[in-house]
Amino acid sequence: MPDIIQLLPEYLANQIAAGEVVQRPASVVKELLENAVDAGATSIQLIVKEAGKQLVQVVDNGLGMSPTDARMSLERHATSKIRSTEDLFRIRTLGFRGEALASIAAVAQVEIRTKQRGQETGSLLLVEGSQVTSQVPTACPDGTSIAVKNLFFNVPARRNFLKSNAVEMRHILDEFQHVALANPQIAFSLYQNDLEVFGLPAGKLSQRIVALLGNNYKEQLAGCEEVTAFLTVKGYIGKPESAKKSRGDQFFFVNNRFIRSAYLNHAVLAAYEGLLPRDTHPFYVLFLELDPKTIDINVHPTKTEIKFEDEKTVYAVVRAAVRQALGLHSLTPSLDFEGDVNFAPIRPLRTSAGTGASTELPTPLRHVEFNPDALAASVSAAAARQANRGSGGSERQAPARPTEQARRDLEAFYRELGQPVRPAGEELAPTPPVVATPVLPELPFVHAAPPEPVGRPAPLPTGTAAGLLPTPTVGHSSPRATQVLARYVLLPVKSGLMLIDQEAARERILYEQYVAGQTQGAGHSQALLFPRPITFSPADYAVLQELTQPLHLLGFRFAEFGPLTIAVEAVPADLPAQGEKELFEGLIEQFRSGASSLRLDRREALARALARRVAQATSLARLPEVELNALVDKLFACQVPNYTPDGRPTVVLLDGEQLAAFFRKAGA
Structure with a gap:
């Protein structure tokens, strides 16, 4: 039997290695930027065309390379940063992967210009598919310029898997942000299709944050610092009121390397406990410094996930550092010992957005009779006592008749x-004693099969033959719909009692409306009196560019209004009055989470996100009987009235036997 094991050709081995290192243009950006930082550059320029598919070029003024080093940098497992096994456990540099340039050169056309300081000439290398086609002396400035052209030109299948330019550019912006935030002492610039997107001068971290993420953070930064023998935490956190619906602006750096860590993110959220509005995420840029021997950075190929030797201690220090920063900057609630805690001013009633209906009264005012x-x-x-205090008079004077x-x-x-x-x-009646309400058992859900986890759930048949929901017809001659706790709709039906979650029902109704509008080609819009400008972070703006067409189909109208800024001209009809910026941020965040977890179509994910967002904004609102009946009618006119788009039940049905069981248990 002949031998069947053989060594792979070098070009094929390089292409296999490239599959691990080079996943998309952003992978090239990351490797080249990190190498430029390690080269001691004080100025780094990133140039991309067609979202990196045509060109990714990084120009730095670092140390440069000799002709021999330039040629050796293209070999696999070639590096200037590791000499022994011990060096693997003392790594503080970034671009130490020995196969990075070799892998990039295997799937692209690469041009390298480099010159060491003090040398009269530099070197020019042309590489195509791992083959060095030319190496000649050339005149060039100090430092290195590496241009990667036509990525995956020789691997068409890989190129076909690249996403749209907006998606790829978003990933490039993420990598640029990570390196630029980690190195505020270096000047960075980014050019996209010959237009300058960022021009970041060298400066302090706070200046870099504002320049990179927007002027909105200028008044929202709070310094954070905690120094221990084991770990040092430094950086900035955002004030609770600056929390956003999207979670993009959260950065951890360990020994100046960007990482992702749900564990450390939980530590930060624990420090903010009780301070954040619902469904919002705080901003933070935190740098952790600790002995490289206590971490393992080789857990993930891109080095964005690491392991800590003592995770619990790291968690505790991070949480304490953030909590201390919140306290030092007076961001946590504190007791007001100067005010009279027994007498709070009566606040006017708030009305729900878009309906004008009064919200539920605070408990102290709910059962008060008025004389x-x-x-x-x-x-x-x-008032008389206050006047007497000011004039030195007695407080025992009889009050004036109103x-x-x-x-x-x-x-x-x-x-x-x-x-x-x-x-x-009339005299006040004595207050009746408070009677404890018995705790009822948990209400059972409708016995219906849950929807598929991905896509739209299948319609459920009406009627009660299979234990499914009856379809009520709410009208003038039908039973009255009653609202409970400003959240649930109670409706008598022939077989018992139906309980409808008002927010979930509205989400299902809106979702099907939005899907129908997208199918028809354009959603109904209501024009704003004046266009409202909104500025986004680069990452959020890149996502917004992906969503322009689906948002247009939903009824949004907006136009570019400067760098990272749009002017909103119209929003979907019947949208409740609220901040457009928060609405867009919420949509972007829900689109990210929905699209990534369920792999939904872009339009589907956006319709779900907007329906959830609008339904939440109009929840906990008291509705008149006419609107309650209309809500029930619209719900059961939907294709799938029983569930929200993501599979949560909208309706609970209690038959007579179940209702009787509650009282039997309560009286037992």
């Missing part, structure tokens, strides 16, 4: 609150 004379007298007495106008005003105020108003002079 106009008593309350007005109390107010007058308080005027008739004051009595009428207070009576009207309590009528707006929906509280009972008793005639003047």
Whole structure:
């Protein structure tokens, strides 16, 4: 039997290695930028064309290479940074991968110009598919310029797997951000298709953050520093009010290398506990410095995931550092010992966005009966006491009788609150004792098969033959729909009682409306009185460029309005009044999470994101009976009324037997 094991040809081995190192143009950007930083450059320029598919070029003013080093840099396992096994455990440099340039040269056309300081001439190398076609002396400035052209020109299958220019450019911006944030002492610039996107001078970290991520952070940065014998944490965090719907602006660096760590992110969120609005994410740029021997950076090929020798200690120090920074900058809630904690001012009622309906009253005001004379007298007495304090008078003077106008005003105020108003002079009834409400067992969900995890759930048949939901017809002759806790809709049906989650139902209705609008080619829009400019971070702006067409189909209208800025001219019809910036950030974040977890079509993911966002914005709102009935009608007119787009139930059905069981258990 002949031998069948043989060595691979060098060009094929390089292409296999390139599959690990070079996944997309952003991989080339990362390797070249890190090599430039390691070369001691003080100025680095990144030039890309066609999102890196046509050209990725990095120009630096670092040490440069001799002709021999330039040629050796293209060999596999060639490096200037590792000499022994011990060096693997003391790595503090970035671009130490020995096969990086060799792998890039295996799948692209590469041009290298380099000159060492003090030398009269430099070297020019032309490489194509791992083959050095030319190496000649040339005149060039100090440093190195590496141009990678026509990526994957000799591997068409790999090139076909590249995403759109907007997607690839977003990944390039991410890598550029990581290196630029980690090295504020170096000047960086980025050119895309001959247009300057960033021009970042050397400076402090805070200046780099503002220049890179936007002026919105200028007043939101809080310094963070904690020094221990084991670990040093330095950087900046954002104030809680600056938290965003998208989680893009969160950066960890360990020994100046960008990493991703859900474990450390949890430590930061633990420090912010109780301070952040719902579904928002804080900003942070944190640098961790510790002994390289206590970490393993070879867990992931791109070195973005690492292992700590003592994870619990790292977690505790990071959390303590962030918590201390929040306290030092007076960002955590504190007690006001100067104010009277027993008397809080009565705040006016808030109304839900877009409906004008009053929200649920605070608990202390919910069951208060109003006696106009008593309350007005109390107010007058308080005013008299305050006046006497100021003039040195006695506090024991009888309070003035309230005027008739004051009595009428207070009576009207309590009528707006929906509280009972008793005639003047009537005595207050004693407060009845509080009766504890028994805890009911958990309500069962409808016995229906859950939808598929990906895509749109299949429609469910109506009727009760298979234990499924009956389809109610809500109208003038139908049972009344009642709202409970400003969140649920209670509806009597023939077989029992139906409970509808108001937010989930609205999400299903909106989703199907948006899908129908996209199918028809354009959504209904409502024009804004004045265009509203919104500035995004580079990463969010790159995502927005991907979503321009689907957003247009949903009813959004906007135009470019400068670097990383758009002017919003119209939004989808019936969208509740709210900040457009928060809306776009929420859509971008939900699009990221939805598209990555379920691998949905872009339009599908965006329709889901917008439906969820709008439904959340209009939740916990009191609705009149007409609107409740209309909500039920619209829900059961949907193709799949039983579930939200991501599979959460919208309806719970309790039959007579289940209702009776609650009372049997309660009385047992």
